[in-house]
Amino acid sequence: MHNVTLIKGDGIGPAIMETAVKIIDAAGVSINWEYAEAGMGAYEKYGTPLPEATIASIEKNRVAFKGPLTTPMGKGFRSINVELRKRYDLYANVRPARSWKGVKTPFSDVDIVVVRENTEGLYSGIEHYVGRDKSAAEAIKVITREGCERIIEYAFQYARDNNRKKVTVVHKANILKLTCGMFLEAGDEIAKQYPEIEYDQKIVDAVCMHMVTNPHQFDVIVTTNLFGDILSDLAAGLVGGLGLIPGANIGADAALFEAVHGSAPDIAGQNIANPSAVILAGIMMLHHLGETEAAQRIHNALVNVIETGDQVTRDLNPNGVSTTEMGDAIIAAM
Numbered sequence: 001m002h003n004v005t006l007i008k009g010d011g012i013g014p015a016i017m018e019t020a021v022k023i024i025d026a027a028g029v030s031i032n033w034e035y036a037e038a039g040m041g042a043y044e045k046y047g048t049p050l051p052e053a054t055i056a057s058i059e060k061n062r063v064a065f066k067g068p069l070t071t072p073m074g075k076g077f078r079s080i081n082v083e084l085r086k087r088y089d090l091y092a093n094v095r096p097a098r099s100w101k102g103v104k105t106p107f108s109d110v111d112i113v114v115v116r117e118n119t120e121g122l123y124s125g126i127e128h129y130v131g132r133d134k135s136a137a138e139a140i141k142v143i144t145r146e147g148c149e150r151i152i153e154y155a156f157q158y159a160r161d162n163n164r165k166k167v168t169v170v171h172k173a174n175i176l177k178l179t180c181g182m183f184l185e186a187g188d189e190i191a192k193q194y195p196e197i198e199y200d201q202k203i204v205d206a207v208c209m210h211m212v213t214n215p216h217q218f219d220v221i222v223t224t225n226l227f228g229d230i231l232s233d234l235a236a237g238l239v240g241g242l243g244l245i246p247g248a249n250i251g252a253d254a255a256l257f258e259a260v261h262g263s264a265p266d267i268a269g270q271n272i273a274n275p276s277a278v279i280l281a282g283i284m285m286l287h288h289l290g291e292t293e294a295a296q297r298i299h300n301a302l303v304n305v306i307e308t309g310d311q312v313t314r315d316l317n318p319n320g321v322s323t324t325e326m327g328d329a330i331i332a333a334m
């Protein structure tokens, strides 16, 4: 029996998470789901977006399955997603983007894994106004040598463990000579320990252009926090949208699994959101828990349903079905 903290989240979160949990339970994995709250819903109910009970639950279980959380724009409380990643030192954010049969996109056979540094960089949260009249504002980008080394090491080890052929370190060291320069130095050093894996380094703006003209040259991409956030959405666009990309947040002794997308307030409450990203996040969690067979079974069923194409949500087929119906089709396919 595995103990997992389950946070359904805001907006489309409850609908897609309930669907994913139903599928994981139907696969026969024995999980004790410990319900916890966070985000805007928790803030409105308890006056805090991250209640103590939620912290205690993750502290105990060390594995969490989380729906998207709403963060107020430009004011209000700070992102709880960023807070959880920092609190549990979930330094590696792994976001795989693969083409799907049955999803029409400009390229087929795209298979890119973005490994994003998750705790430093411009998401360090050090921001302030400058001058008495708030005439300017600055954000401080913090990069540590240890932070660079452990994320690049993670990416190379991920490549080795998953039989991937190439790691591309993405940076902007021509302009950000110290911060991105440190990241690049770590890449050069660590690549030497993985001689069987091809090592490449590219500037982030060039990577954006190359990803949309020849995405097949990329395999594993490792980069700093902000670049990783942006490039993983770009990768999502290449393979059919945000509804299809999961994310694992991995630390030395805790892990949190979620979709890359947010709470999608524009479609919340309509039971039309694509549950695939959180189902894929659930599959990553099952691998993390050693439940490989169940993970594979759910994956095969999802591939089957997406390829068949009539029991998918409307972002994939305008004549498609609801979130719940897509979930039921996946269970039937298992």
Ligand code: NAD
Residues within 6 Å of the ligand: 012, 067, 068, 069, 070, 071, 072, 081, 242, 243, 258, 259, 260, 261, 262, 263, 264, 265, 266, 267, 272, 273, 274, 275, 277, 315
């Ligand atoms: P979003 O990802 O919620 O939505 C962007 C677009 O993609 C919207 O048009 C939405 O309808 C669509 N979309 C997203 N997920 C979908 C799905 N599963 N199926 C079908 N369509 C889907 O991004 P946003 O609108 O910029 O952010 C909304 C809120 O979510 C913000 O408060 C933001 O801070 C938060 N957010 C949370 C997380 C997280 O919890 N990890 C990640 C990103 C954004």
